[in-house]
Amino acid sequence: MTLIRRYHIVKKFFSSQTEIPPNLPEKCTKRILSGIQPTGALHLGNYVGAVAQWLKLQDKYEIILSIADLHSMTLPYEPKQLSKNILELTATLLGCGINPNRVILFQQSSVPAHTELYWSLGCISTMARLAHLPQFKEKSVNLKEIPLGLLVYPVLQAADILCYKATDIPVGEDQLQHIQLTQDLARIFNNRFGATFPIPHSLILENKFIKLRSLRDPSKKMSKSDPDPKSRICLLDTPDHVLKKIKRALTDFTSEVTYDPKDRLGVSNLIDIHSFVSKKSVEDICREAENINTGQYKNVVARAVVEFLDPIQKSTAKYLQNEDYLLSVLESGRKKASELAEQTLDEVRMKSGLKLSVQKVNKIKASL
Numbered sequence: 001m002t003l004i005r006r007y008h009i010v011k012k013f014f015s016s017q018t019e020i021p022p023n024l025p026e027k028c029t030k031r032i033l034s035g036i037q038p039t040g041a042l043h044l045g046n047y048v049g050a051v052a053q054w055l056k057l058q059d060k061y062e063i064i065l066s067i068a069d070l071h072s073m074t075l076p077y078e079p080k081q082l083s084k085n086i087l088e089l090t091a092t093l094l095g096c097g098i099n100p101n102r103v104i105l106f107q108q109s110s111v112p113a114h115t116e117l118y119w120s121l122g123c124i125s126t127m128a129r130l131a132h133l134p135q136f137k138e139k140s141v142n143l144k145e146i147p148l149g150l151l152v153y154p155v156l157q158a159a160d161i162l163c164y165k166a167t168d169i170p171v172g173e174d175q176l177q178h179i180q181l182t183q184d185l186a187r188i189f190n191n192r193f194g195a196t197f198p199i200p201h202s203l204i205l206e207n208k209f210i211k212l213r214s215l216r217d218p219s220k221k222m223s224k225s226d227p228d229p230k231s232r233i234c235l236l237d238t239p240d241h242v243l244k245k246i247k248r249a250l251t252d253f254t255s256e257v258t259y260d261p262k263d264r265l266g267v268s269n270l271i272d273i274h275s276f277v278s279k280k281s282v283e284d285i286c287r288e289a290e291n292i293n294t295g296q297y298k299n300v301v302a303r304a305v306v307e308f309l310d311p312i313q314k315s316t317a318k319y320l321q322n323e324d325y326l327l328s329v330l331e332s333g334r335k336k337a338s339e340l341a342e343q344t345l346d347e348v349r350m351k352s353g354l355k356l357s358v359q360k361v362n363k364i365k366a367s368l
């Protein structure tokens with residue numbers, strides 16, 4: 001079979017947007033990479049925007065899921081809290097149903113290939129390009145001293161993806177520019193040193209653009225690192241906490257329950273949460289709430305959330321009691337991830353002139 005024909009057959013397996021350099025056909029498989037930072041307890045927004053997607057994808061595809069601890073060091077943090085968060089995040093992901101036999105679940109820092117490739121990619125990135133990324137502009141605007149990590153972390157993200165030759169990256173709207181940067185860096189590397197990386201593309205999934213909003217300030221997204229814990233519903237919140245947080249969620253002065261994400265952000269956010277946890281449509285929810293006011297509706301939402309979280313909390317509690325098991329899951333993930341990443345890094349070292357062999361040295365001598 002000719003190389004070109006093989007290339008077209010393999011290319012059919014990929015989404016139309018994935019570019020595979022023509023001399024790489026057999027080395028690529030459809031591979032999804034995602035990550036989550038251990039910056040705090042997982043909240044309902046993380047579940048909607050990320051975990052729910054991984055649960056759907058894990059039965060069909062190879063998923064590499066990194067606990068992005070290096071990224072979580074970008075802003076000031078407490079070392080003990082970071083270790084606790086890593087373990088708790090692992091337990092919560094398993095409690096949500098992430099299957100470590102289907103997903104390579106590991107700690108990013110335990111695979112040094114990420115930081116090595118980051119350096120190679122950093123050397124072909126420009127300051128101007130990184131400083132133009134919207135996330136950098138947003139996050140640095142109020143900082144007096146800007147940590148270098150905030151500027152360069154998108155290069156580490158590119159390394160996270162490329163060291164596994166990942167092809168599909170589930171991302172939210174806010175991360176699209178970072179995927180474009182990854183694509184550009186892969187192309188630059190391929191052009192400069194020879195075809196190495198398939199060009200990954202973003203995987204936009206159902207629900208992906210439902211962004212849950214802060215309960216205290218619905219103009220912002222629900223976030224792990226929001227200083228106000230009442231702004232988010234954590235997956236491990238007690239029923240009492242869930243009720244209190246939803247009761248105090250900011251709404252407006254209109255008492256009807258109507259869905260209007262443009263002008264009634266607070267109520268619409270509660271309806272999004274309710275719709276997600278109950279699997280009811282927004283229309284059905286609004287019809288059922290016709291005769292109650294937003295205060296009463298908050299009780300309905302809280303009950304549905306508590307019911308949704310109950311099995312996750314029970315399962316997570318069991319995992320949290322077995323730290324040895326959690327560590328063994330991460331260790332097994334590290335081994336699998338390292339094996340894949342090391343293969344890529346070996347190729348990168350070879351192509352970029354870092355790896356020497358007797359034959360290579362002889363060839364170089366002969367050509368000089």
Ligand code: AQP
Pocket residue numbers: 035036037038039040044045046047048049050068171172210211212213221222223224225226
């Ligand atoms: N509010 C949200 N609604 C829907 N999806 C969300 N995600 C985060 N917040 C919401 C998705 O969860 C994943 C988590 O990615 P991350 O941990 O790398 O960081 P993040 O996106 O910055 O999430 P947080 O919770 O806001 O963390 P901090 O406070 O540390 O920055 C991503 O897939 C994201 O889309």
